[in-house]
Amino acid sequence: MLTRLLRPLSWLYGGITDFRNYLYDKQISRVYRPPIPTVSVGNLTVGGTGKTPMVDYILHQIQSYGPAATLSRGYGRRTTGFRLATPADTADTVGDEPLLLYRKHGPAVTVAVGEKRAEAIPRLLDARPDLRAIVLDDAYQHRPVQADLTLLLTDYNRLFFRDYPFPGGRLRERRHGARRADAVVVTKCPDLLREAEQQQIRLELAPYLRPEVPVFFAGIQYGQPVVFGGTPRQTPADTPFTLLTGIAFPRPLVDYLKKDYADTFREHLDFPDHYRFAPKDLKKLDTAEGLYLTTEKDFVKLAPLLEESGADLSRFFYLPIEVQFLNREAEFLQLLRRPFVKNS
Template structure:
């Protein structure tokens, strides 16, 4: 917490009042929650970002798409369009948002990707499509209570768990910690791979302070892939200039520092729209460290914006490599997740 956070406490109290009233209206039925006609999984968090929603959505896609027709639905944060859209071959990040575009690029041949700020209306339209999806994954919809999912997954990071965070503007929570009671499953993301049983038990106890009784708590970590070039003419170098636009880039910085030689970090806010000035800064930084022959490494999400916004010739001039990430569970936790999906979403008793 920032040293001056106590000055923001009155504003956090006001924010808490507004969000509590909203949730109370939903609990009383004064605001209506509509169940999806399609079996659904809601993935979300209590904070303003950085919990790893997109990698978790991708994990669920990989887990389910070989057996079921899968679709994703999000509001398409940062897009320059409105209304209900389905991703297609001619779609751009400006039309659907960078994260849905990333998902479409990776899985568009195997699943359907939709965006719509009115998710109740969007779900109705999707249900009327011929060969409608058999599973829909709702990205960042935990607090979008107008839609009621079959399985509500709450993500929280190991580094900044919701139970030790505070409401905006003191902290990063979008609603009170008590919102965890709506979760059917809580996943602690970005955990160290060697997280021990005593540490997990302690975390589960702290989570249980706010969740409903017997809510399962699972633990996931991040697996990084090999850096791949945006332009195949470039060779990789272990000297890295890291370019990120994430809500929390600290785990990425730690990984790059531990596995490569980190020359410099160029850090931007989450969902940053890269501009001409940003690309000029990349050029300048590359020139500054030219004697070390570095390459630029960025995330899949940032690569979407870089490719879309880069000036002509930039991608052929600057060696940019993309570092993919995937979610990993222990075999026991992955089995528990699969069983819970079967029970809550498909109404099956076992796998």
């Protein structure tokens, strides 16, 4: 009922975003084109489509072309302006997702943040003149920068063509904004998603895409739990554990744990996306017994707090994840190669 009441405001919001996009489409608003291959990863929906795992995947794939960087606004940080990630940075200084990428790829990959990416990219190139590629994280609505390849992600559990603009829905702009995409990746798919259902989703996507735009399907591959520090006396596979998350849409993770860790998964402490954990939150944890499992993104925020508190790190684990294409991965990689061939 509330969603229907808010629908007129969704139309108003959608109209505002349409006008903004019109200014960029007609080149009335200025657009910056980076001088090196640039890949943009983003979505139409607010939060939770798996952008960071996809950026991680792309960074692994493009490093063979030369030094690469990733640039995002650094959502949730307490600093402003352009900044390069260093070993001294925290989630407060660069944001949780950039810090996660830096911990996984640095120093092989340059990780930078900056709200105004059209201004940040020249500064990034001045600081790292050897760069051969930039991956823009969460940049689908950042129209001042024109990337060579624009990837639109949509969560299988919350497909954008079944949603509405804010505040009556979770879309950042109207559905036809998908026409800017060079490819669509449906993320967080079940491992055994039938070809018939894939084809049905393609048919439902088609009205919102350019005719030549390919649609890919990818799921999440979960790794083995990794202990925060020290040698674990128990693991989540053999000891009851509590899941602790601060992500936008934890349902796929919860479903996975209920299936693969059915005997030991005890409860789920669910915090908002990009939640800034504080010492008071640690006091709420049951420190008497059991283990705790969290995500990689939450790990980079929790680990410093736990170390400061003197907690037993061997009782805290995080679960690594990777993107896993259900099919046609070679075709996707060929598409990813296109900006580098064009600029060679």
